[in-house]
Amino acid sequence: MKTKLAFLSLFLTVLLFGVLNGGGLYEEIVVSPVWSASPPTTFALIQEPNGLSLTSFWVPFHIAANILLLLALILNWPNRTKRTYLWVVLGLYLVIRVVTFAYFAPEIIDFENTPAVGPFSPELADRAERWTVLSWLRTIGEIGINVLLLLALIHPGKREAGEGLK
Numbered sequence: 001m002k003t004k005l006a007f008l009s010l011f012l013t014v015l016l017f018g019v020l021n022g023g024g025l026y027e028e029i030v031v032s033p034v035w036s037a038s039p040p041t042t043f044a045l046i047q048e049p050n051g052l053s054l055t056s057f058w059v060p061f062h063i064a065a066n067i068l069l070l071l072a073l074i075l076n077w078p079n080r081t082k083r084t085y086l087w088v089v090l091g092l093y094l095v096i097r098v099v100t101f102a103y104f105a106p107e108i109i110d111f112e113n114t115p116a117v118g119p120f121s122p123e124l125a126d127r128a129e130r131w132t133v134l135s136w137l138r139t140i141g142e143i144g145i146n147v148l149l150l151l152a153l154i155h156p157g158k159r160e161a162g163e164g165l166k
Contacts, residue, residue: 006075010082010153013068017146020061024139027054032135035111036128043124044116046108054108062097069093076152085152089145096141104138107131 035045045051069090076082
């Protein structure tokens with residue numbers, strides 16, 4: 001039963017990170033090029049009340065990802081190989097989260113709060129372009145996380161000495 005729960009937790013984590021990857025790619029390919037095209041007027045796409053709410057997608061999914069990743073690590077702890085993959089995933093995920101909270105979130109919040117009126121702003125355009133280019137690196141890192149999770153899922157791994165399969 002423990003082995004099945006461990007597998008299920010890892011499988012659900014893979015699925016959830018797949019959804020996050022899909023959301024990230026959608027944002028990079030479809031949404032970001034539009035809101036960053038000609039600021040400040042194009043910032044209206046990501047502003048309340050009629051724009052896209054980026055937080056309504058990202059916040060709940062990342063909370064769920066945090067919970068599932070920790071649960072998968074706990075439940076897969078006896079499997080040394082899976083545990084190693086999950087530690088690497090957790091480390092990479094934490095780096096991405098720290099960078100998100102230090103740069104991406106404050107910057108996008110500033111864009112969301114910048115009045116979407118007035119003439120084109122080269123300074124805002126430069127900031128928006130930098131944000132979108134760097135966000136691609138973040139998305140690639142999150143895809144890497146999903147690849148590592150898939151490897152953990154398919155790798156049989158080695159159980160700790162004294163741990164039998166149940």
